[in-house]
Amino acid sequence: KRDNRAVAQLLSELKDKAKKEDENLIPHFIECVKAYVTLQEMCDVLREVFGEYQPVAL
Numbered sequence: 001k002r003d004n005r006a007v008a009q010l011l012s013e014l015k016d017k018a019k020k021e022d023e024n025l026i027p028h029f030i031e032c033v034k035a036y037v038t039l040q041e042m043c044d045v046l047r048e049v050f051g052e053y054q055p056v057a058l
Contacts, residue, residue: 002036010035011045018049 010032017023032042 006035007032007037007041010037011041014042015045015049018046 010028014025014028014032017025017028029042
């Protein structure tokens with residue numbers, strides 16, 4: 001079962017770790033998946049940290 005408190009905690013930790021330049025995020029993704037964090041939730045956190053690609057108009 002999904003524990004929303006645990007999910008919120010893991011997403012917060014993922015955000016903190018993503019801000020570190022030399023951090024390997026794969027172990028954090030694995031922990032998130034084990035806690036039933038959705039791909040959308042993880043991508044939203046990464047977008048907050050790294051932004052979203054915007055192609056240059058030609």
